[in-house]
Structure formats: C-alpha cells, structure tokens
Amino acid sequence: MSAPSPAPIPASPLSLRPDGPVEIVPGIHWIGALDPGLRSFDVIMKTANGTTYNAYAVRGTDGVAVIDTVDRACAAEFLARLEAVARYDEITVLVLNHLEPDHTGAVHELLRRAPQAHVLVSPRGMQILRALLGDEADRYRISAVKTGDSIPLGGRSLRFFTTPNVHWPDTQCTWVEEDGILFTCDLFGSHYCDGRLFDDLVGDFRFCFEYYYDRLMRPFRSFVAAALDLIEPLDIAVIAPSHGPILRTRPRDYLRQYRRLTSPRFADAAGTDRSLLIFYVSAHGATGQMARAIEAGAAEEPGVRVSLFDLEGGEIAPFIDLIEGADGIVLGTPTINGDAVRTIWDLLVTLGDVETRGKLGAAFGSYGWSGEAVRLVEARLQALKMRLPEPGLRVKFHPNEADLDEARAFGVRLAQHLTGRAQPREIDFADLAAR
Numbered sequence: 001m002s003a004p005s006p007a008p009i010p011a012s013p014l015s016l017r018p019d020g021p022v023e024i025v026p027g028i029h030w031i032g033a034l035d036p037g038l039r040s041f042d043v044i045m046k047t048a049n050g051t052t053y054n055a056y057a058v059r060g061t062d063g064v065a066v067i068d069t070v071d072r073a074c075a076a077e078f079l080a081r082l083e084a085v086a087r088y089d090e091i092t093v094l095v096l097n098h099l100e101p102d103h104t105g106a107v108h109e110l111l112r113r114a115p116q117a118h119v120l121v122s123p124r125g126m127q128i129l130r131a132l133l134g135d136e137a138d139r140y141r142i143s144a145v146k147t148g149d150s151i152p153l154g155g156r157s158l159r160f161f162t163t164p165n166v167h168w169p170d171t172q173c174t175w176v177e178e179d180g181i182l183f184t185c186d187l188f189g190s191h192y193c194d195g196r197l198f199d200d201l202v203g204d205f206r207f208c209f210e211y212y213y214d215r216l217m218r219p220f221r222s223f224v225a226a227a228l229d230l231i232e233p234l235d236i237a238v239i240a241p242s243h244g245p246i247l248r249t250r251p252r253d254y255l256r257q258y259r260r261l262t263s264p265r266f267a268d269a270a271g272t273d274r275s276l277l278i279f280y281v282s283a284h285g286a287t288g289q290m291a292r293a294i295e296a297g298a299a300e301e302p303g304v305r306v307s308l309f310d311l312e313g314g315e316i317a318p319f320i321d322l323i324e325g326a327d328g329i330v331l332g333t334p335t336i337n338g339d340a341v342r343t344i345w346d347l348l349v350t351l352g353d354v355e356t357r358g359k360l361g362a363a364f365g366s367y368g369w370s371g372e373a374v375r376l377v378e379a380r381l382q383a384l385k386m387r388l389p390e391p392g393l394r395v396k397f398h399p400n401e402a403d404l405d406e407a408r409a410f411g412v413r414l415a416q417h418l419t420g421r422a423q424p425r426e427i428d429f430a431d432l433a434a435r
C-alpha cells in the first residue's frame with residue numbers, strides 16, 4: 001500500500017464541511033472523513049447524500065486513544081485531522097470496534113506512524129486483524145478485549161462491550177464513562193453526510209437511520225437486542241457511531257427507537273398464538289390444492305394462527321414484517337423446468353433480510369416427472385438455518401383424495417411442531433438429494 005501523506009483537507013463543494021477536527025467535549029474529537037459522493041454502500045444500500053466515516057481521538061493525561069479509522073480513500077483526510085489534535089508519539093491505544101474496510105483503511109499507515117500504539121479489538125476481531133495486517137501483525141502489540149475490560153488513559157478510561165454480529169462477528173462498543181460517550185461503530189449509524197455532524201445541527205436524517213437499520217442490522221435482530229441489553233444500563237450522554245450524525249440529543253430516544261425496530265412489528269401481542277405462514281404459487285392449481293389442505297390441517301391445532309397467501313396475487317416486500325414475526329414459514333411451488341418458480345426464489349432471497357434462524361420451515365409442491373423444486377427450496381431454508389422438522393411434501397400432478405389427506409396431516413404435524421406437541425425429527429438431506 002502506498003503511504004498516503006497527510007495533506008491539507010481538500011476544498012469541498014460542501015460549504016458545511018468542517019476544516020479540521022470537531023470537538024465533542026474537551027479532549028474528545030471527531031477526526032473522521034466525509035464522503036458526500038458515495039451512492040452505493042456495501043452493494044446492499046443506496047445513499048442519496050453520501051456518508052461519513054467517523055473516527056475519534058480521546059485524550060487522557062497519559063496518552064491518546066484513537067477509535068476506529070476511515071475508508072482507505074479518505075486516509076489522508078483522517079490523518080490530517082488526527083495530526084491537528086495529537087502527535088503520533090502520544091498515541092498509546094488504537095481501538096478497532098469493527099474491522100470492515102471502511103473503518104480500517106488507514107490502520108496500516110497509522111500504525112507505521114504510531115507503532116507503539118496498543119491495538120485493541122474484540123476476541124472475534126483478532127483473526128480478522130491478523131488477516132488485515134498480514135506479516136506486519138508481529139510488529140505491533142495487539143490484544144483482545146471483552147465485556148468488562150477497561151484500559152486507563154489518565155483521567156479517562158475506555159471500557160469495552162463485546163456486541164457480536166451487529167453486523168460482523170467482530171463488533172464491539174467502547175465506553176468513556178467519565179464523559180458518558182459510547183462509541184458504537186455501526187450500531188446507530190446512518191449513511192448521511194452532513195459536515196455539521198451533530199444530530200441537532202444536521203438535516204433530517206430519520207429516514208437514513210431507519211433505512212440503515214433495515215438493510216444492515218435487521219438480519220441480526222436478536223444480536224442487536226442483546227447489544228441493547230448490554231448498553232441500556234449506561235448513563236449515555238452521546239452516542240458516537242461510525243457513520244452519520246453523532247447523537248447527543250436525547251440519546252435514550254435512539255435506544256428506544258432501536259428497541260422498537262428490533263421488536264417484530266406483527267408479533268402476537270398476547271404472545272399466545274404461534275404464527276404459521278403458507279406462501280405458494282401454482283400454475284394449474286395443483287400446488288394450490290395442496291396449500292389449502294395444509295392450511296386446513298394446521299388450523300386444527302389450537303394455539304396456531306395459520307395464514308395462506310398466493311404469491312401470484314401479491315408483492316413480496318409487504319410480507320417481510322409478517323415473516324419477521326412469524327414462527328413458521330411454509331413454501332409451495334410446482335417444479336417448472338427443473339426448478340422452483342421465480343416468485344418463490346424472490347421470497348427465498350428476501351428471507352435473508354430478516355432473522356430466520358431457528359424458525360420452522362417446510363416446502364411442498366406438485367410436479368410432473370422430475371420434481372426438483374421442493375428439494376431446492378428445502379436446501380435454501382436449511383442454508384438460512386431454519387428448522388426443518390418434516391421432509392417436504394410432493395405430489396405428482398393434481399392431488400387425489402389420499403394426497404390431500406396426506407397434505408392435511410402434513411399441516412397438522414407442522415402446526416404441532418410449533419406448539420411442541422410433535423416429536424422433532426431430523427431430515428436426512430442426503431436422502432432428500434437422492435429423491
């Protein structure tokens with residue numbers, strides 16, 4: 001990597017761009033970078049007004065801690081801001097809350113200039129950091145920190161909270177108790193670029209905050225909820241994320257907003273009924289007949305609320321909230337040209353946007369001769385780490401009375417797997433593949 005030299009921060013079309021570091025409280029500065037031109041992030045998100053890469057410098061009487069860096073393209077901007085608040089030989093600690101490239105693009109260069117810095121990452125971050133630094137890793141002092149660990153800076157200390165899988169395995173938060181500032185990395189982030197930085201000064205970024213949660217955090221809902229459990233007891237004055245506005249106005253509101261977002265929108269309020277969703281597509285009605293028989297069977301089980309949807313009559317996006325709150329998802333598709341139909345694949349792809357791990361899954365469908373679709377759907381459900389307690393149900397062409405009885409019994413058993421009245425059994429996928 002060629003060494004970016006610290007250069008004056010280039011002139012920007014954004015009149016609101018800060019020239020240097022921005023003080024959050026005396027001794028703690030934002031030293032990140034602005035990227036107003038970014039329009040697509042991580043392939044999975046669009047951004048209408050760019051993003052910021054937020055990095056921070058925390059000064060104590062015994063040294064300076066740098067928290068995260070920036071994207072490699074912005075390394076010079078970051079180093080220039082850092083140099084305005086600290087000398088390299090004052091840096092005693094480099095905390096990397098998350099090792100994705102947009103936060104570690106200046107790590108090599110910073111460590112070359114401040115080789116004495118003690119690099120602190122989460123236990124899961126160690127492996128990623130070693131991969132990032134390669135042979136250079138042995139030159140530096142690197143340690144893993146976990147919840148409860150803290151490191152003094154003199155007059156201030158850094159405390160760590162391991163908050164894995166929000167959205168990478170390595171994620172953690174860093175807490176400066178003396179100032180009530182929580183550095184949350186991607187948690188509470190937004191892709192919103194406004195050089196005024198603070199939530200009370202920037203434009204209206206509420207859409208970006210929720211959109212960011214939706215695209216990045218939602219597939220890890222239960223991990224986000226576990227992270228909230230850890231940080232909610234803190235007396236937080238400022239939430240300092242790694243993208244977008246720094247949140248200093250009623251920070252508890254943002255915690256509450258995340259709580260709301262992590263709570264399934266259509267979860268059963270009373271918590272009594274288990275929700276089973278059946279989605280199907282049917283060209284000639286055979287898979288539809290099976291779907292209705294499965295629905296009727298499942299509806300016999302008390303305590304299970306069964307809903308049936310013909311996907312030909314609906315778009316997929318509106319179902320996503322329902323799916324997030326459901327306990328079981330059953331998919332029906334005929335085999336067409338050796339495959340499941342596209343609409344079902346679209347739904348299967350969309351399932352990756354929410355947390356499906358551990359939900360009940362099952363597949364069924366009519367076929368004519370080869371019948372691959374059910375097995376393909378099951379493989380995808382399994383890859384989503386769903387629980388498949390029943391082998392999929394297939395019927396050749398239109399179901400007869402016996403087939404419909406079997407479909408009905410299939411529905412009963414699926415519902416009983418939700419209420420706990422059926423014995424769980426493991427599917428032999430090798431056997432399924434041979435079908």
Ligand SMILES: Cc1cc2nc3c(=O)[nH]c(=O)nc-3n(C[C@H](O)[C@H](O)[C@H](O)COP(=O)(O)O)c2cc1C
Nearest residue numbers: 282283284285286287334337338367368369370371
């Ligand atoms: C265009 C087309 C392609 C098909 N390709 C296959 C196939 O590759 N393998 C198979 O087992 N059946 C195939 N079938 C047969 C259907 O799976 C069968 O007719 C089934 O009963 C349709 O179910 P449905 O009424 O729910 O649409 C095909 C049917 C059509 C119309």
